[in-house]
Amino acid sequence: MFKPHSLSMLIGAALLAGCQAVNTTSGGAIGVDRKQYMFSMLSTEQVNQMYAQSYQETLQEASKKGVLDKNSAISKRVNAIGQRLIAKAPVFRPDAAQWAWEVNVIDSPELNANCGPGGKIIFYTGLIEKLNLTDDEIAAVMGHEIAHALREHGREAMSKAYGVQMATQLGSAFGLGDGSLQLANMGVEYLMTLPNSRANENEADLIGLELAARGGYNPNAAVTLWEKMNQAGGSAPPEFMSTHPSSGSRIAALQANIPKVIPLYQQARTGS
Template sequence: MKGIANGKRLLAAGLILATAGCATVQTTQSGTVGVERKQFISSLVSEAELNQAAAQNYAQVLSQARQQKALDTDAAQTRRVKAIAQRLIGQVGVFRADASTWNWEVHVINEDEVNAWCMPGGKMAVYSGLIKRIQPTDAELAAIIGHEMAHALREHSREQVSQKMATSFGLTVLSALTGVQAVNDLGGTLSEVMFELPNSRTHESEADLIGVELAARAGYDPRAAVTLWQKMGALEQGRGQPEFLSTHPSSTTRIADLQAISERVMPLYQQAGAGSRP
């Protein structure tokens, strides 16, 4: 009984230490769409360290794609994706000024997956399967890329890694009692967060808000986010759930929310010169 009591005290101490390393922050400006939530992020997971881990993971993904002759194989497709991304990148300063200096990078990976993602620090990939199966317009593709960029701007991965780190502190203390080693690997944790764990409803909502505003400011019709998710829903019903939707849940409620968000940012789209945009 005494050993159990000591174990509980040690575990509590570990959790207190983990919590003490966290701070409530606002990673981005609110923008026109009004992203106001304060985030709980650990000072033990620095932005620089996570960006470095992301860059290393990204280099591995690109290296593997290159070896498989699956990296940027369609020149026209790659130019299209890069052009859309560049217009969106030009708007990121609205949400955070420092993001304008990030080393943004985007590539197209020739795989059948309906997928796209953006790592911390702006390392992006779009899968050719998404383009072939969804057949998005430029505005719909901007909605996808803008949504993924929003996850990076908002540091959602860092927030999730912080939560996992806090848990691992408790496990580390517990391992001292059980003899089971708990190892924290930042790169491995980031990979798990990026490619295996689903995004929370809150994270998805924030990415929708920011992504739609980025698209509107870049001159892409924000209403394309609605038609995009309608296409995603049809694909899900017709052929089974795409990889993209395994971490990006869709719903009729979400589509209704996107319709409201789109109307809110329509003036930004019009100011950007809607008549001259594709």
């Protein structure tokens, strides 16, 4: 009979066997190079297709409600910014040039925006109107969101969730007691989930900062954006901040890295 320690090692080996260590993007000027663990049976194409279906359902629902914004000044601003940033995405991963990118605006008071797997972008007008965002600040939001898609953080999160499920199933199959099984789950959570969630936000900040600069948008706007987010928080933080928590350390990290991308911004502005 296996001892709990041996069973834990066996579960770990089984989980690793289904994983691939990958780096979804090049490091760029800032140098984001963390290896990511993805389950091999969960491909980029599968995740992109799943999200594309959900994205279209969201657009259809918005269209039925008459809130899919195609022609307003805000929509034109967001789309123009989107095209400039999308053009720079292949710097970080060449295959992004073949993604079926979409940029859409929904007329809603929500303070939210996202870019899902495969380059599916949605902005809510409330984020722009209520925070009075400049084009540079819109680019800071969009760059951050595009970075999540380029790094496949969604697929990475799904791989982690699958790992937790597999650990549970394997533990039950091999007869781990409740205490040992709980310990195995905690190990998966702390070793895989929590550190990477913090790392993902940092990566999106840094890649987004560089992406916006390469698109010709002032990287200092990333700081003013998060300052506005903090001010808008109060007792009821914006929905955007529920998945993108702000803090002084985040702003400090952005400020520390801005000098690295200022030359890219200046080059983009002068066209040299």
